[in-house]
Amino acid sequence: MKCSRCKAPAQVALPSHHGGFCPDCFQGFFARQVERAIHKHRMFTKDDKVLVALSGGKDSLALFLELVRQGYDVTGLHIDLGIPGSSGPARAKVEGFCERVGGTLRVVEMEGEGLPIPLVRDKVRRPICSMCGKIKRYFFNKVALDEGYSALCTGHNLDDEVGRLFANTLRWDVSYLSDQGPLLPAAGGFASKCRPLYRLTEFETAAYCFFNGIDHHVSACPYSKGASFTVRKELMNLLERNSPGSKRAFYEGFLKQGRPAFAAVEKEEGRTLEPCQRCGYPTSAEICGVCRVREMLE
């Protein structure tokens, strides 16, 4: 196969785009997809201070590098979860990467916040993955708001988005379906949340990391099992193989036709959020989830 752009030998085949690219043209393709995502949804501009959550995995590092290259004013945010044997290596990858690309990095340690994940796992009798996710999102939002960032970016790719959309759709969870998307504008104590990689697949961000020699953290978290999520991703991959472009059509169709229907219902029936009586960040209860975890650890 030849590159769809320059006719050099192609190295990445993209059936859903009916073509393939050589490494250089692939990087151009990747850049255009990110650019289009940012512009189409008016995520942020070059005047904005942008915070990028960096787990150390391929997606977040690829996103950070691409935003640096496009000239955005980005700062990385890494949450050190304090999980033995896992958080150390992940943090080291993030620090090494930021040094290499000359990016500013902010690290928040859960140990220092009194919320190391191993302790949460021992003391709180709820699924650790959902608790850990809640804690991470809380600090993403807190740092973004406290330190005056106008946008908070995460490295969710098309496969993440489609897997989550499929899961939410199987349950017809109107509350989640009403606001899933590449941009959740700032509102009621929440920073604006952006997913500039939503047009790119997991394979595409992996290829980008490969071509740019990004040394990312690969091991799965020792606490996660993630079986059902994997099955749903696999189903979407089968569908995509059978009919290239299905994933993207499903997601784009949702944004255009599905989400507005759910948003209308949610507007009528949805819950309202109030500031947490402890920390002041938004919650649907009196005390937010993270402050309740703190209580349980005391």
Add this chain to the structure above:
Amino acid sequence: MKCSRCKAPAQVALPSHHGGFCPDCFQGFFARQVERAIHKHRMFTKDDKVLVALSGGKDSLALFLELVRQGYDVTGLHIDLGIPGSSGPARAKVEGFCERVGGTLRVVEMEGEGLPIPLVRDKVRRPICSMCGKIKRYFFNKVALDEGYSALCTGHNLDDEVGRLFANTLRWDVSYLSDQGPLLPAAGGFASKCRPLYRLTEFETAAYCFFNGIDHHVSACPYSKGASFTVRKELMNLLERNSPGSKRAFYEGFLKQGRPAFAAVEKEEGRTLEPCQRCGYPTSAEICGVCRVREMLE
């Protein structure tokens, strides 16, 4: 495994119901699912004249037998499509079956209506499966209305419904999503449409046919290919195997949470139907699809 009801050896395993049944108790289970569907959605009562579309396949014959057994006033309707080598054997199965169970049968011949499917296939440059479906539904509705039936039943099972729902959801087709369901009440020139088998899977209706010795038409239509539909059904089967009950939860959740959201949008933006200027049956154009086919054949 033992029967969940009577402890005799089970012959049908139903993982999504966490159990299994012997042949006798399975028939009781099947009957209760049909009864529940009819009552829950107020499809029809024993005072109603009910028309059941009989293709000759397992689902429609199983439905007809069960409705006869439950004492409903049912008449079978078979559309003889006029496809050589296929329509003859299908019609013979339907006629033999109705004779055996003592059911009234009404046959409409597409040849006699000037619409034999082989001719439609030759003269109309559109996918034959969708044209054939359109023609069949037209005559189901016409017979039901012209001859005073209060309900029109089809043998769609849970797998059919879930496959169609999945397809409509992948496309986020608001118009189809706003009214898919086990009951579409009579309105604007359409007879009430009922799907009393929507709680039963394809395997369950096949088992019912087997236990009742129903001799049904098995061969696929020589004109159909049906590849993509098969892939989507297979995906749903993988999901079901991974987590029994997923299909039903997806469908029931849609009826409860999904459909109302789409129905609200459709009510605001949907198309209105008017009587066809030729035949008087409802259409969104001036001339309905079947009358347009007639024109093309002239």
